[in-house]
Amino acid sequence: AQSVTQLDSQVPVFEEAPVELRCNYSSSVSVYLFWYVQYPNQGLQLLLKYLSGSTLVKGINGFEAEFNKSQTSFHLRKPSVHISDTAEYFCAVSDRSTGFQKLVFGTGTRLLVSP
Amino acid sequence: GAVVSQHPSWVICKSGTSVKIECRSLDFQATTMFWYRQFPKQSLMLMATSNEGSKATYEQGVEKDKFLINHASLTLSTLTVTSAHPEDSSFYICSARAQQGSYEQYFGPGTRLTVT
Numbered sequence: 720a721q722s723v724t725q726l727d728s729q730v731p732v733f734e735e736a737p738v739e740l741r742c743n744y745s746s747s748v749s750v751y752l753f754w755y756v757q758y759p760n761q762g763l764q765l766l767l768k769y770l771s772g773s774t775l776v777k778g779i780n781g782f783e784a785e786f787n788k789s790q791t792s793f794h795l796r797k798p799s800v801h802i803s804d805t806a807e808y809f810c811a812v813s814d815r816s817t818g819f820q821k822l823v824f825g826t827g828t829r830l831l832v833s834p
Numbered sequence: 835g836a837v838v839s840q841h842p843s844w845v846i847c848k849s850g851t852s853v854k855i856e857c858r859s860l861d862f863q864a865t866t867m868f869w870y871r872q873f874p875k876q877s878l879m880l881m882a883t884s885n886e887g888s889k890a891t892y893e894q895g896v897e898k899d900k901f902l903i904n905h906a907s908l909t910l911s912t913l914t915v916t917s918a919h920p921e922d923s924s925f926y927i928c929s930a931r932a933q934q935g936s937y938e939q940y941f942g943p944g945t946r947l948t949v950t
Binding site: 751755760761762763764765768770809813819820821822823824825826827 | 866876879939
């Protein structure tokens, strides 16, 4: 079964510094990859997704992620973070075994941006 | 576009009672809706998948008689937690998919259930 690993439960960073949130998945079959952001007591908002094509995907709010098939990774990056980026970030994967219909989520990474 | 709402956003109920949570797609027709459960500081766990007009498909370990799901129309799915207990306290999030074969899910804002 597919699994998603987000190694960092919490990432503290200063405002305007770059950040990378790591995501690795287990399955070697065809996958679709997603990053979501969750603000306190809210649902999930899609940041970006990879379905096919270019391995570098750009999303909203200045975030981007790179799909690396050989390393089964989909790390999220932002060159300069803002205080407002403080939130929980979830990586999610769907794969061919479920017809790409079900999402499997990682455990999340809390990004803490301080002044 | 692609807005999903949930009602209520927050509910407290007494142990042994039932509570219904609604999930609506406001500006699109959702052929499939998903119900997730999120424990504090944890990830989302898929509970069930519901298709309009048919019975929901529950994930392993989810009690279908306890978590009743109805998807009566293309814009509404409901989750009823029956005979709620304190361990059912959680954040329940629904998502909706616009059409068959679409791979993107649009998430609702969630419902926080507290059972006392």
